[in-house]
Amino acid sequence: xxxxxxxxIAVLGIAVLIALDASATPPxxxxxxxxxxxxxxxxxxxxxxxxxxxxxGK
Amino acid sequence: xxxxxxxxxxxxxxxxxxxxxxxxxxxxVFAAALLAGGRFGLMLAIGLGFGIVLxxxxxxxxxxxxxxxxxxxxxxxxxxxxxxxxxxxxxxxxISAGSGELVGAEAPVGFAMIAGAFIFGxxxxxVLGCGSGTLVNAGSGNAVALIALPFFAIGSFAGAYHLIWxxxxxxxxxxxxxxxxxxxxxxxxxAAIAGLLxxxxxxxxxxxxxxxxxxxxxxxxxxxxxxLVAGQPWGVVYGLGLWAAKAASAAGADLSGSAFWSxxxxxxxxxxxxxxxxxxxxxxxxxxxxxxxxxxRVGGLSQKLPRLPVLAWIAAIVAGFLxxxxxxxxxxxxxxxxxxxISTGSLHGWVWFAAAFAGSIxxxxxxxxxxxxxxx
Numbered sequence: 001x002x003x004x005x006x007x008x009i010a011v012l013g014i015a016v017l018i019a020l021d022a023s024a025t026p027p028x029x030x031x032x033x034x035x036x037x038x039x040x041x042x043x044x045x046x047x048x049x050x051x052x053x054x055x056x057g058k
Numbered sequence: 059x060x061x062x063x064x065x066x067x068x069x070x071x072x073x074x075x076x077x078x079x080x081x082x083x084x085x086x087v088f089a090a091a092l093l094a095g096g097r098f099g100l101m102l103a104i105g106l107g108f109g110i111v112l113x114x115x116x117x118x119x120x121x122x123x124x125x126x127x128x129x130x131x132x133x134x135x136x137x138x139x140x141x142x143x144x145x146x147x148x149x150x151x152x153i154s155a156g157s158g159e160l161v162g163a164e165a166p167v168g169f170a171m172i173a174g175a176f177i178f179g180x181x182x183x184x185v186l187g188c189g190s191g192t193l194v195n196a197g198s199g200n201a202v203a204l205i206a207l208p209f210f211a212i213g214s215f216a217g218a219y220h221l222i223w224x225x226x227x228x229x230x231x232x233x234x235x236x237x238x239x240x241x242x243x244x245x246x247x248x249a250a251i252a253g254l255l256x257x258x259x260x261x262x263x264x265x266x267x268x269x270x271x272x273x274x275x276x277x278x279x280x281x282x283x284x285x286l287v288a289g290q291p292w293g294v295v296y297g298l299g300l301w302a303a304k305a306a307s308a309a310g311a312d313l314s315g316s317a318f319w320s321x322x323x324x325x326x327x328x329x330x331x332x333x334x335x336x337x338x339x340x341x342x343x344x345x346x347x348x349x350x351x352x353x354x355r356v357g358g359l360s361q362k363l364p365r366l367p368v369l370a371w372i373a374a375i376v377a378g379f380l381x382x383x384x385x386x387x388x389x390x391x392x393x394x395x396x397x398x399x400i401s402t403g404s405l406h407g408w409v410w411f412a413a414a415f416a417g418s419i420x421x422x423x424x425x426x427x428x429x430x431x432x433x434x
Contacts, residue, residue, distance in 0.1 A: 001362070001363050002199075002359060002360050002361060002363065003198065003199025003200070003201075003352070003359045003362075003363065004199065004359040004360065005199075005354055005362070006196075006199040006200065006201045006204045006363065007196075007198060007199030007349050007359050008189065008275070008355075009204060010196040010204055010207075010345055010349065011196050011197070011345065011349050013316055014342055014346065017301060017332070018333065018342070020302060020308075021333075022093070022331060023331045023332065024304075024308060025304075025329060025331045026331065027093050027094035027095075027098075027330075027331035027333045027334055029092065029093060029094055030090075030362060031095075031335045032095020032097060032098065033095070033097050033333075034097065035096045035097050035100065035287070036286055037097075037159050037160060037285075037286065037288055037289025037290075038159055038160060038182050038286045038289070039159065040159055041157075042159065042289075043158050043161075043289070044159070044160065044288065044290045045323065046288055046289070046290050046323070046335065047296045047297075047300060047327050047337065048161075048163065048290050048291070048296055048336075048394065049163075049251040049293045049295040049296040049337070049385065049386070049389060049390040049391065049394035049395070050163040050164060050293070050390045050394055050395065050398070050399060050404070051164075051165070051296075052165075052167035052221070052222075052225070053221075053317060053318045053321030053323060053324055054220075057275070058188075
């Protein structure tokens with residue numbers, strides 16, 4: 001067996017993940033934020049590995 | 059005997075294949091933008107950029123640390139420090155001068171954070187893949203990384219589930235360096251480490267290859283773009299944990315017992331598509347970018363998989379889980395804590411570096427004991 005098999009499994013796994021997720025929680029492009037956060041006038045709200053959840057640790 | 063027609067065919071096939079790969083790259087970015095919005099398509103493109111640079115120019119984190127520990131070869135770490143320094147120069151002043159649109163990778167230093175970084179350092183040497191490395195390796199067909207990746211995601215979910223309990227064991231307030239003073243302090247720190255490595259390295263290893271300089275500059279450029287587009291620095295482990303949390307939630311698991319996953323922000327992200335989560339998008343981009351590069355190379359995916367004993371596969375599963383769990387306690391992996399933490403002025407990035415490097419020294423020794431060196 002070569003790396004072609006494992007690499008294909010990785011890419012197919014990602015494709016399945018996106019497809020299952022999109023069917024459960026479809027994205028809505030009409031609710032999309034401005035293209036850049038810089039200059040958008042809004043605070044970032046994305047999840048990040050360094051961030052504690054809202055209200056925790058305070 | 060090779061005929062003229064055979065030669066033409068051989069020459070045409072890679073061109074055709076590479077053309078398809080370029081089109082596929084553009085197509086996935088366009089599809090993400092169409093389905094979720096322009097910003098999210100752009101984040102996927104940035105992720106592809108990370109993956110292409112990391113795999114295409116062989117820029118890594120775990121490998122260079124191993125090279126320093128085993129051979130006192132500091133080139134890879136110098137490249138990491140260069141990339142971090144370049145991001146610092148742009149990111150820190152922008153975050154300080156901004157009106158709250160951009161945030162750094164700020165996190166507290168604490169007991170669990172230090173222990174988490176130590177364990178992460180050891181585990182990343184066992185599988186020879188860090189946060190970004192595991193994604194790159196999986197995308198380029200590394201079987202150990204492919205096995206470790208889902209357990210990395212489960213570990214990240216579990217670590218976040220227990221995060222508040224661990225953090226309550228004791229943590230300092232968030233300490234950060236900001237503005238041009240922060241830039242000066244960070245660059246001085248990076249230069250001091252680079253100098254120490256110079257002193258430790260034998261003369262034959264005191265050089266930084268051009269390939270790594272180019273990779274460091276490109277990686278820094280993509281990391282700055284990540285900050286400008288998402289408003290937050292480059293990260294990896296949050297996205298992986300979110301995938302497992304969504305799967306657990308879809309399977310009917312009750313996440314209300316976790317202060318992390320039941321927080322309003324987490325609930326909101328669980329209800330939204332992963333195509334709107336920044337770290338998920340860059341993670342997906344990294345896997346796809348690495349796949350594109352491996353497919354681009356002649357014979358890039360034709361290497362045979364290594365023959366490893368059962369113990370090695372078990373070690374990959376356990377190390378994968380530990381990578382995920384420990385990186386949540388450590389407030390990030392080599393990307394979110396080390397790269398983004400230091401470059402955006404968080405003290406925890408420096409502490410993470412020291413603790414993870416100490417863990418790596420043990421991880422390097424563990425790898426052969428766990429039979430993860432392929433049989434000849």
